[in-house]
Amino acid sequence: MKGIKNIFAGPGGIIGVGVAIGILAPLLQYLGNPANMGVCVACFERDIAGGLGLHRAAVVQYLRPEIIGFVLGSLIAAYLFKEFRPRLGSAPIVRFFLGVFAMIGALVFLGCPWRAALRLAGGDGTAIFGLLGLIGGIWIGTLFLRGGYNLGRTQTTHTAAGWMLPLFMIGLLVFMLLFPQIPGQDKNEFIFYSVKGPGSQHAPLAISLGIGLIIGVLAQRSRFCTMGAIRDFVLFRQMHLLSGFLALIITALAVNFILGQFKPGFEGQPVAHTQHLWNFAGMSLSGLAYCLAGGCPGRQLFLAGEGDGDAAVFVLGMIVGAAFGHNFGLASSPAGVGPYGISAVFVGLAFCLFVGFSMRKRIA
Amino acid sequence: MAKTVDARGLSCPQPVLMTLDEIKAGTETELLVLVDNDASKENVSRAVQSRKWRVESIEEKDGTYQIAVKKG
Numbered sequence: 001m002k003g004i005k006n007i008f009a010g011p012g013g014i015i016g017v018g019v020a021i022g023i024l025a026p027l028l029q030y031l032g033n034p035a036n037m038g039v040c041v042a043c044f045e046r047d048i049a050g051g052l053g054l055h056r057a058a059v060v061q062y063l064r065p066e067i068i069g070f071v072l073g074s075l076i077a078a079y080l081f082k083e084f085r086p087r088l089g090s091a092p093i094v095r096f097f098l099g100v101f102a103m104i105g106a107l108v109f110l111g112c113p114w115r116a117a118l119r120l121a122g123g124d125g126t127a128i129f130g131l132l133g134l135i136g137g138i139w140i141g142t143l144f145l146r147g148g149y150n151l152g153r154t155q156t157t158h159t160a161a162g163w164m165l166p167l168f169m170i171g172l173l174v175f176m177l178l179f180p181q182i183p184g185q186d187k188n189e190f191i192f193y194s195v196k197g198p199g200s201q202h203a204p205l206a207i208s209l210g211i212g213l214i215i216g217v218l219a220q221r222s223r224f225c226t227m228g229a230i231r232d233f234v235l236f237r238q239m240h241l242l243s244g245f246l247a248l249i250i251t252a253l254a255v256n257f258i259l260g261q262f263k264p265g266f267e268g269q270p271v272a273h274t275q276h277l278w279n280f281a282g283m284s285l286s287g288l289a290y291c292l293a294g295g296c297p298g299r300q301l302f303l304a305g306e307g308d309g310d311a312a313v314f315v316l317g318m319i320v321g322a323a324f325g326h327n328f329g330l331a332s333s334p335a336g337v338g339p340y341g342i343s344a345v346f347v348g349l350a351f352c353l354f355v356g357f358s359m360r361k362r363i364a
Numbered sequence: 365m366a367k368t369v370d371a372r373g374l375s376c377p378q379p380v381l382m383t384l385d386e387i388k389a390g391t392e393t394e395l396l397v398l399v400d401n402d403a404s405k406e407n408v409s410r411a412v413q414s415r416k417w418r419v420e421s422i423e424e425k426d427g428t429y430q431i432a433v434k435k436g
Contacts (some may be wrong), residue, residue, distance in 0.1 A: 010408045067409045083402050085427070090373070145377060153373030156400075156427065228376070235377060236411060286379075294375050330409070 004173060006081075008221035011243065017222040022251025024211050025118055028066070030259050031203035035270035036122040039066055039215070040115035040250075040298035042106035042286075043271075045315070046174065046322035046331075047199050051192050054319070055326035058186060059197025063176050065205050069212015073167045073304025074220035077214070081221070086162025088309030091151040094355055095251040095293050095310050099317020100324065101289035101348035102289035102297065107322065107331035108282025109133070110271055112297045113226035115247065116283065119272060121252035123264035126272050126279055133280035137287025138230045144156075144292065144356035145235065151294075154310060162307030165315060176205065198271055220306060225299035228289040269336060278337045278345070281299045285348045292355055299359065366394040371404065372428055379404040380411045383433070387415055394420075397431040405429045 007013050025038030037043055044059075050061030078084040109130045111119060181193040190317040202208060218224070222244065229245035232238040236292035246337060256262040273279070289297050293314050294350050295303060299304055300318075303311035325331040330344040369386055371379035379399050386392055397408050409419050412433045420432040 004406045004409055006402070006406065085401055087373070089398075090375075145381065150374065150378055154375075155373065224405070231377065236380065236414070238411070238414065240410060303375075 002311040006221060009223060012226055013182060014222050014240060014244035015247045017218045017224050019213055020250045022248040023255055024251050025228030026259060026261060028203050028211060028256040029261060031207055032201060033203050034201045036119045036124055036196040037115055037271060038118055040111050042103055042112035043115060043205045046320050049319045049322040050199060054190050054323035057326040059194050060199040061192035061194045062199040062202055063172050063211035064169045065189060066212035068173050069209045070216040070301040071166055071169045071305040073213040073216015074302040075250055077220035084158050085306050086157045087154040088157050088161060089155040090310045092310050092313040094151060094316040095241045096317035097351065098293040099314040100321035101351055103321030104325050104330050104344050104348055105282045105285030107325040108337060108345055109279050110332050114298055117249045118252055121249050122256050124263045124269040124272055125266040126269055126274055129276040129279040130283040133283030134287040137284035138227060138291045139234055141288050142231055142292025148360045149276045149356055161309055165304040210333060216305060221299060225296050227296035231303035232293055241347040255338040273332050273334055273336045275336050279344065283346050284347050292352060307342045311333035366396045367392050368387045369395055369397045372398050376404055376407045380407050383408050384411060387417060393435040395433050397433060399429050400427055405431060
């Protein structure tokens with residue numbers, strides 16, 4: 001197709017990337033990551049918030065190397081293909097709070113869109129309600145987009161400004177290497193490590209980092225985005241990104257079968273609950289926030305890796321949102337929604353509607 | 365002289381929405397779309413071709429892609 005020389009952005013490319021993630025994510029589960037959580041950007045950023053002690057939920061504290069790999073892989077790809085473009089200034093404070101509420105919605109459901117797909121591919125029927133909520137939230141977001149919603153233009157900035165989130169990620173990696181977990185202990189001089197629960201379940205660091213880097217490179221090249229997949233189909237009836245997302249689900253399903261990780265049912269699914277309405281509503285909030293911010297949590301990491309400072313602010317919003325989520329009883333657990341999770345969903349939806357209705361200035 | 369759609373500094377879907385708005389308005393037969401990132405360049409190219417327009421040329425100047433698109 002004319003105008004598209006990048007093979008990863010062609011139809012085969014995006015499907016290939018979906019297949020690759022669909023293989024690598026269940027493989028990470030096989031190698032130690034929590035069940036149906038081979039890669040979950042929301043869960044893993046929440047674990048990072050815990051590893052840094054921003055929240056004290058002892059079972060979800062670990063500086064996930066996959067997230068570090070996503071950002072650095074994207075950075076490497078952006079430099080290799082001359083696409084590193086330091087930019088920022090498109091309403092960063094709004095993006096910060098969209099990140100906060102996107103995370104709160106994700107913690108009510110217990111996963112980002114990637115994990116919703118992996119949960120479904122692992123046989124978790126409750127994920128269906130999350131995915132329907134995701135579609136609903138994004139659909140509302142497209143109504144705002146059609147109505148002229150936008151957060152304004154970015155400005156080109158200093159190269160160093162584009163390096164801020166990659167540098168933060170390098171810092172996290174240095175911390176992990178200098179201060180590894182002391183066996184059986186939940187904290188060393190600086191970093192918190194879960195000794196039980198999902199945070200204690202992880203593939204070896206080098207493998208997590210390596211797979212994170214591979215996915216970071218592939219996703220930067222292909223512009224893989226789970227929110228964009230649904231948004232572009234709703235807005236333009238375009239299947240491009242959606243074909244990648246569907247490829248991920250189908251491949252992960254097949255790989256789960258092969259690895260013996262497919263366990264169909266609704267009850268007792270790993271790190272999931274059966275309050276379907278709130279699975280739906282939590283993910284609706286997230287989907288709307290992703291749509292208003294222009295990318296799913298994964299895409300925000302890849303954009304941050306190629307120099308987008310606004311996406312980086314969204315990522316920091318998600319990390320802070322995770323801290324709020326666990327400090328204030330907003331996050332769900334396998335037992336069900338947290339004591340204030342439902343209220344938080346309403347506050348989040350009200351915030352997103354406020355943003356959607358109030359930021360509709362036409363672009364000059 | 366083709367009408368210009370200036371989508372610099374905007375990320376998708378805005379550049380695509382702005383371009384398709386002009387195409388749907390039906391008054392233009394050629395457009396010059398300005399974008400400043402590769403994802404937008406690819407998305408605009410993909411979107412116009414799905415509306416039976418074609419990409420005539422793409423020039424890069426100072427970090428801006430000038431995408432010339434034409435009906436038919």
